[in-house]
Structure formats: C-alpha cells, structure tokens
Amino acid sequence: MTTAAVGRLVALPATEFDLDLTLGCGQVFHWVRAESGYVGAIGDWPLYVEQGAGELLVSAGSEDTASRYFALDHPLPEIYASFPDDPALNTALEFCRGMRIVRQPLWECTATFITSAMKQVAHITQISHVLRRRFGRRIAWEGPELYAYPTPEAVAALREEDLRECALGYRAAHLLGAARKIVEGAVDLEAIARMKDDDEARAELCKLPGVGVKVANCALLFAFERLKSFPIDVWIERVLRETYFQKKRKITAARLKEFSAKYFGAYGGYAQQYLFHHARSTKGRKTRA
C-alpha cells in the first residue's frame, strides 16, 4: 500500500493517546496493521490511522468520524484522577497510559461480543474477519480490502448452518437469534442508546440471545458510552479475587459485582480495561521480586 492509496493525512491533536494500546487491548478486533499504522472500518467508513507525536494522523475527510470513534474528547486526566489509589491499578495505569475506550457502532460491537463467549482474543478476531468477508458489504476505497460488519438484516437472512461454517460453534444460534430479534423490532439498539439508566439498558440488551451480563456490559462500555460499566470476565475475576479479596472464600459473583461498582467509581470501565489489558499482557511473565 502506498500513502497515495489512503490519501492525504491530517493530524488531529491527541495528547494522552496511544493507538497501539487502544486498538490492541481487546475492545475491538478488526483493525489490521498497514504501513506505519492501521486500516479498518468505522461502521462502513474506511480509515487509515497512524500514531504521531501528540497527535493522531488520519485520512483527510475522516477527522470527525475518527475523533468521535477514538474518543479524543474523553478527559483522561480526570478519568485517571478518579481511579482509586491502589498498587494494582497504579501499575495497570502506568502500563496502559493513553489507552482509550473507543465508541463502536452498536450492533457491530454487541454482535462481536456475542461471538466472543469462551473464545480467545485471536479467535474472536478471526471470526470477525470471516463474518465481514463472507456476509459484510465490501467498502469501496483505494486502500486494502475492507468489509463492513454484516448488518442485522444480513445476518438474520442466513441459516444457522451458514454461521456454523464460520467456526462460531454454539454461538451461531445466539448471533442469528439476536439479529432476528433486532430486525423484528423486539429489541431496539438505538432506543437502548437513548436510555438514561444503565441498568435499564443492560436489561434490555440481555433480551438478546447470547447476551448475558458480561456481554451486555462490554457492549455498554465499548459502544453505548457507559463508562462506568464493568465487565467481569475470567481475567478480571482472577484479578479481583487475587488483588482485592486475598484469602477470602465464598466470594460470589454478586459480591464481585457489588464491590467493583462501588470501588472503581464513575469511570470503572476504564479501570476495568486497564486491569484487563495489563493482566493479559503480563501473563506468564515473571514479575521481578
């Protein structure tokens, strides 16, 4: 790929922004490295993006779309100041400084996390690309091949068998059922986005097959702009138990939920993602005594 293929680049001021962390922390799965940056789609909008010094370089004409997607308006200093002051979170913060929670398209994010159940990040990425290539719309631009995530309508029209062929396993029925409920109008993602109350939004999302509390919380955090939302997966549960509940037994899921909601505060989702990425990135490595 040449730079000419992605057109002229424009610099967006972006202090406290780390592109590698933001795209590599496991919140979004379809961006691929190209040139000195990444290419990917924001919905059906093609984009090349590159880290600059204190700025983000994006294809000309994509400034507004990119600014919103990469959440350049999130007040990171304020968010960091809101974090509880404890060693585990401080370590994660220094490791992840500049990582932002992006604003993903509603369906794309919800669907992706439906397919994420009991899957490693590498496999979630693979599934995302296969679904896009097979059932998504090809995006016209001069850069590398890009496909939009398949719409609810496109997925709803498939057979479960079509999805099983994409290595979705038992998640195929979930994704198909979710798409159909949305197409039928039984669940309205845009309406959920307008809900004031996070609990109400979560309950509505959980009406979709394949969406339980954890997947709903991921969608709320990564797409519905609910920065307090605190998804508890196997990694975070491990961190919580080992860091904040040492030696205590019989800590139920309800107890973990109650603790995390109270302890991590208004930007709990940011804290969660920093703890998550740090834990995953340092797994298996010896910690200096």
Place this chain on the structure above:
DNA sequence: CTCCAGGTTCCGG
C-alpha cells in the same frame, strides 16, 4: 493429550 479461552443458558438445591 489436557487445559483454557473477554459466557450463556438451563436445571436442581
């Protein structure tokens, strides 16, 4: 081969 992965759903105490 065994174990585990950004879980959800269904079923018994």
Place this chain on the structure above:
DNA sequence: CCGGAACATGGA
C-alpha cells in the same frame, strides 16, 4: 440466589 453441566472450536 447459588453452583454445575452442556455447549464448539482452536491455540498453547
């Protein structure tokens, strides 16, 4: 409310 088991697939 809580714990177990089933559910698919692939990487380590």
